[in-house]
Amino acid sequence: MTDCVEIIDRFYPPGSRARAVLLDHGAQVARKALRVAERLAHRKPDLDFVYESAMLHDIGMIHTDAPSLGCSGNRPYIVHGILGRAMLESLGLFRHAMVCERHIGTGLTEDDILGQKLPLPLRDMTPRTLEERIVCYADKFFSKSSADGRQKTPERILRSLGRHGREKAAIFLSWMEEFEPV
Numbered sequence: 001m002t003d004c005v006e007i008i009d010r011f012y013p014p015g016s017r018a019r020a021v022l023l024d025h026g027a028q029v030a031r032k033a034l035r036v037a038e039r040l041a042h043r044k045p046d047l048d049f050v051y052e053s054a055m056l057h058d059i060g061m062i063h064t065d066a067p068s069l070g071c072s073g074n075r076p077y078i079v080h081g082i083l084g085r086a087m088l089e090s091l092g093l094f095r096h097a098m099v100c101e102r103h104i105g106t107g108l109t110e111d112d113i114l115g116q117k118l119p120l121p122l123r124d125m126t127p128r129t130l131e132e133r134i135v136c137y138a139d140k141f142f143s144k145s146s147a148d149g150r151q152k153t154p155e156r157i158l159r160s161l162g163r164h165g166r167e168k169a170a171i172f173l174s175w176m177e178e179f180e181p182v
Contacts, residue, residue: 001048002093004055011062011087017070018062023055025144030054032151033138036179037131045130053099054135058144060084060100068145078104078118081125102127103136105164106171112164137175 004026012019033054037045060083063073075083084100105112107126114122127133140161141151154176161168 002052002096004052007056007088007091007093008059010091011059019070021069021144022058022061024149025058025142026055028142028149028151029057029135029138032141033134036134036138040130040134040179043130045134049095050131050134053096053131054138056084056088056093056096057099057103057135057139058084059087061144076119079120082120099127099132099135101125102132103139106136106140106161106168106175133175134179137172137179140172 005023008019008022012022030051033050034047037047037050058080060080061069061071061077063083064071064075064077064080065073066077081101081104085097088094088097088100102125104125108118108120108124109126110122110124112118113120113125127136140157142149143152154172157172158169161172
């Protein structure tokens with residue numbers, strides 16, 4: 001099993017706000033993702049991988065210009081996924097690295113990147129595996145910038161995703177049906 005805190009400690013200064021934000025947010029996402037994955041036991045998700053990738057999915061934020069998160073890098077926040085991918089690939093964590101890249105929103109398509117003129121490589125960055133989708137889904141429920149740590153409602157998530165197109169909200173709704181059927 002991968003020691004997530006040891007990996008975070010390689011990149012984040014001890015006692016820093018960024019480290020605390022990453023650990024708190026990762027733990028929230030990991031708890032939600034594991035609850036979802038456990039309900040899907042019949043599909044045999046890799047629970048260790050779900051936990052580890054949930055803890056590490058935002059590791060690239062340290063290199064972004066996000067002062068409210070304690071990050072003083074010079075890159076726009078939207079690139080934290082590809083930065084995290086590079087960081088984890090440098091450690092040989094290739095599966096985890098793909099979660100970093102593919103968790104933004106409900107995933108980014110080449111059309112999204114072109115249409116929004118995003119400063120990202122032109123490639124498909126949508127979650128592909130069950131575990132990637134679970135972590136991406138769980139991530140939508142928690143904000144790194146909110147101090148209260150409360151889970152967002154599906155309605156709030158849908159409003160937010162809807163600003164990026166109806167198809168993004170539709171993806172989230174399909175995940176709700178898949179992962180938490182009523």
